[in-house]
Structure formats: structure tokens, C-alpha cells
Amino acid sequence: MALEPKEESDTIKLGIPQSTDASAVHLLIQNSPPLDTNSLYCNLLQTSHFAKTAIVAKMNNDVVGFVSGYIKPEQPDTYFLWQVVVGEAARGRGLAKRMITALFQRDHFANVRWLETTITPDNKASQRLFESLAEGWQAHIDVRVLFEKEAHFAGQHESEELYRIGPVNP
Ligand SMILES: CC(C)(COP(=O)(O)OP(=O)(O)OC[C@H]1O[C@@H](n2cnc3c(N)ncnc32)[C@H](O)[C@@H]1OP(=O)(O)O)[C@@H](O)C(=O)NCCC(=O)NCCS
Known part of the structure; x- marks a missing residue:
């Protein structure tokens, strides 16, 4: 795992994931409902x-947090965050916020001004996590339905609302 330049003071280390972290x-x-599980192959690509x-958080070499996403191919100023997960034991100490903030501090994000995700x-x-991030960045949040329960999920999944946050200046 390549460590982030600014290593945090506690024992949870953030870094760029490697394919060997995928499993x-x-x-x-899988252990973090209500998240949808993707195929292991998908996690290998991420x-x-x-x-x-993407960013991985490790405590004593165990994966305790992960964020996946991509910069939108047609909108290079926008990062689409696919999933954020923190293991139960590591929740409630700001790790999700730390991971997302660390991503936006990477050189690779120099031109990214907007964060999108669906909830x-x-x-x-x-919802609270992304509101809290927006407050910290003094950024606005726009919310609209992106994928609708009936039209997109054939009634099998709740609607996914798009949160668009920005402009971001971590
Ligand atoms: C959602 C999740 C990533 C939060 O991780 P976390 O590391 O505990 O979050 P943080 O400690 O960074 O908290 C960020 C903010 O969200 C709030 N928050 C976190 N969990 C909360 C909960 N269960 N209920 C209400 N607010 C919550 C925190 O109080 C904090 O707000 P604050 O900055 O105003 O104090 C984690 O609970 C999780 O993995 N859940 C299961 C998977 C999931 O739902 N992922 C998101 C969908 S993609």
C-alpha cells in the first residue's frame, strides 16, 4: 500500500489501494448493510x-475503510463517489470524512471541484456524512433523483438520489 503523504497520527493509515486489497x-x-455488494472482479478493477x-484505510494491516469512485469521463471537474464504507468497529471517529478529504487533497484531484454521490x-x-462534508467545505448541496425505483430498478431497489456538492475546496 502506498501511504498518503500526510500520515495520520493514530493507527489507521490511509493509502492508495492495490489489487491485493480487493478481496x-x-x-x-459484504458485512456492511445496506451497501450493495459488487462482484469481486469489480472490486479488483476499483x-x-x-x-x-479510491482510498483504503488499514488498521494493523486489516482493511477497515474504503472509498471507490471515478472522475466522470465527460466532466473532469466532477468526482463520482461510488461507495464509502467503514467497518463497524471503526465507525464514529471521523474516518469516512478523513478518507474523502484525503482523496480531494491528492494531486490527481487538482481540477476536481464537485463531489457527486447517490444515497x-x-x-x-x-446523508449526514455528506452534509457534514459540505458544511466543512462551505459548499452547496443539490439533491435530485438519479435512478428511480420503478423506471430504473423495476421496483426491486429504493430510488437513488444524486447529491451534488460544491464547489469543493478542502
Ligand atoms: C456511513 C459510514 C460510511 C459513516 O462512517 P463513519 O466513519 O462512522 O463516519 P464519520 O465518523 O466520518 O461521520 C461523519 C458524519 O456523519 C455522522 N454519522 C455517522 N454515522 C451516523 C449515523 N449512523 N447516524 C447519524 N449520523 C451519522 C457523524 O456524526 C458525522 O457528523 P458530524 O461531522 O456532524 O459529527 C458508515 O456508517 C458505513 O460504512 N455504513 C454502512 C455503509 C453505508 O451506508 N455507506 C454509505 C452509502 S454508499
Whole structure:
């Protein structure tokens, strides 16, 4: 794991993930409802081709947090955050916020001004996380439905609301 330039003072270390982290990431997501599990192959792509736009948190070499996402191909000023997960034991100490903030401090994010993610209306923890980030950045949040329950999920999944936050200046 390549460490972030500014290593945090406690024992949780943040870094650019490697493909060998994918199976632990897969397990962490599996154990973190209400997140949708993706295939392990998908996690392999996130931790290899998309590693610069992902971040892993490790405590004693165990994966305890992960953020995946990508810079939108047609909108290079916008980072789309796919999933954020923190293992139960590491929650409530600011790790999710730390990981997202560290991503935006990378050179790779120099031209990124907007953060987008989707959240289901019942996910209060995630809503609070992104509201808190926006407050810290003194940025606005726009919310609109991106993927609708019936039209996109054939009624099998709640609607996903798009949160667009910015301009971001961490
Ligand atoms: C959502 C999740 C990533 C938060 O991780 P975390 O490291 O505990 O979050 P943080 O400590 O950075 O908290 C960030 C803010 O969210 C708030 N928050 C975190 N969990 C919360 C909860 N369960 N209920 C209400 N607010 C919550 C914190 O109080 C904090 O707000 P503050 O800055 O005003 O104090 C974690 O609970 C998780 O992985 N959940 C399961 C997966 C999931 O739902 N992911 C998001 C959808 S992609």
C-alpha cells in the first residue's frame, strides 16, 4: 500500500489501494448493510484501474475503510463517489470524512471541484456524512433523483438520489 503523504497520527493509515486489497474490500462491503455488494472482479478493477480515485484505510494491516469512485469521463471537474464504507468497529471517529478529504487533497484531484454521490432516502448515516462534508467545505448541496425505483430498478431497489456538492475546496 502506498501511504498518503500526510500520515495520520493514530493507527489507521490511509493509502492508495492495490489489487491485493480487493478481496478484503469485498468482505468489508459484504458485512456492511445496506451497501450493495459488487462482484469481486469489480472490486479488483476499483483497486487497480481506478486506484487513484479510491482510498483504503488499514488498521494493523486489516482493511477497515474504503472509498471507490471515478472522475466522470465527460466532466473532469466532477468526482463520482461510488461507495464509502467503514467497518463497524471503526465507525464514529471521523474516518469516512478523513478518507474523502484525503482523496480531494491528492494531486490527481487538482481540477476536481464537485463531489457527486447517490444515497437512498432511508440512509441517514450517509446523508449526514455528506452534509457534514459540505458544511466543512462551505459548499452547496443539490439533491435530485438519479435512478428511480420503478423506471430504473423495476421496483426491486429504493430510488437513488444524486447529491451534488460544491464547489469543493478542502
Ligand atoms: C456511513 C459510514 C460510511 C459513516 O462512517 P463513519 O466513519 O462512522 O463516519 P464519520 O465518523 O466520518 O461521520 C461523519 C458524519 O456523519 C455522522 N454519522 C455517522 N454515522 C451516523 C449515523 N449512523 N447516524 C447519524 N449520523 C451519522 C457523524 O456524526 C458525522 O457528523 P458530524 O461531522 O456532524 O459529527 C458508515 O456508517 C458505513 O460504512 N455504513 C454502512 C455503509 C453505508 O451506508 N455507506 C454509505 C452509502 S454508499
